[in-house]
Amino acid sequence: MFSWIGDLEVFDPILSGTETRVLESLGCSILSVNEQGRRQALKPTLFFMPHCEAELYDNLLQANWRSDMLNRIILFGNSFETYEQYGSVFKNSNVVNLRKHILAVRRFTKEFGIKTVSDDYFQAFHDLSWHFFSIEPEMQLNIV
Ligand SMILES: C[S@@+](CC[C@H](N)C(=O)[O-])C[C@H]1O[C@@H](n2cnc3c(N)ncnc32)[C@H](O)[C@@H]1O
Numbered sequence: 001m002f003s004w005i006g007d008l009e010v011f012d013p014i015l016s017g018t019e020t021r022v023l024e025s026l027g028c029s030i031l032s033v034n035e036q037g038r039r040q041a042l043k044p045t046l047f048f049m050p051h052c053e054a055e056l057y058d059n060l061l062q063a064n065w066r067s068d069m070l071n072r073i074i075l076f077g078n079s080f081e082t083y084e085q086y087g088s089v090f091k092n093s094n095v096v097n098l099r100k101h102i103l104a105v106r107r108f109t110k111e112f113g114i115k116t117v118s119d120d121y122f123q124a125f126h127d128l129s130w131h132f133f134s135i136e137p138e139m140q141l142n143i144v
Contacts, residue, residue: 002026002027002028003027007029008027008028008029009028009029009030009031010023010028010029010030010031011030011031011034011035013034015030036055036056036059037049037052037055037056037057037058037059037060037063038059038060038062038063039060039063040063040064040069041064041069041070041072041073042069042072043072044072044074045072045073045074046074046075046076047060047073047074047075047076047077048076049075049076049077050076050077050078050124050125050128051077051078051128052077052078054078054083054098054099054102055098055099057075057077057078057080057101057102058098058099058100058101058102060073060075061101061102061105062101065101065141065143066141067135067136067137067139067141068137070105070108070133070135071133071134071135073131073133074130074131074132075130075131076128076129076130076131077128077129077131078127078128078129079111079113079127079128079129080102080105080106080109080111080129080131081106081111081113081129082127083099083102083103084102084103084106100143101143104141104142104143105133108133108134108135108139109131109132109133110131110132110133110134111129111130111131111132112129112130113127113128113129114126114128114129114130
């Protein structure tokens with residue numbers, strides 16, 4: 001029952017033909033190009049990206065690295081707070097560079113972690129959070 005949501009676009013490079021047809025029959029559009037997460041939020045958009053590689057979140061943030069676009073995004077994915085904690089472990093390494101937008105957006109992020117109350121849901125939802133961004137329009141975002 002997706003019709004109340006609005007446009008629903010899906011991409012995963014491993015989607016099979018059957019999965020694609022099922023998703024289309026449910027009203028989803030399947031993106032034909034692998035954007036590596038670089039989709040711009042031209043309208044309020046929920047990105048449902050559980051347990052993706054950090055690089056995909058970073059690419060998404062980079063593609064929307066303006067206050068008006070970041071403010072339109074709700075992101076459900078791996079905890080940015082946890083990435084920040086790992087950031088201090090990986091200091092001076094290339095890993096930090098691949099996560100620089102995640103780390104830079106943290107100060108503008110409201111994060112709500114998911115509590116997995118049952119083992120039935122643990123595998124699907126552990127360490128995931130809702131992320132909301134709130135950036136003043138005049139704010140200069142430093143990195144590109
Ligand atoms: C670790 S799995 C997580 C799968 C599932 N969401 C979960 O929580 O079990 C990461 C997923 O990201 C997908 N992925 C990899 N590159 C992607 C891309 N460029 N765009 C969208 N999804 C991608 C992978 O195919 C895989 O399904």
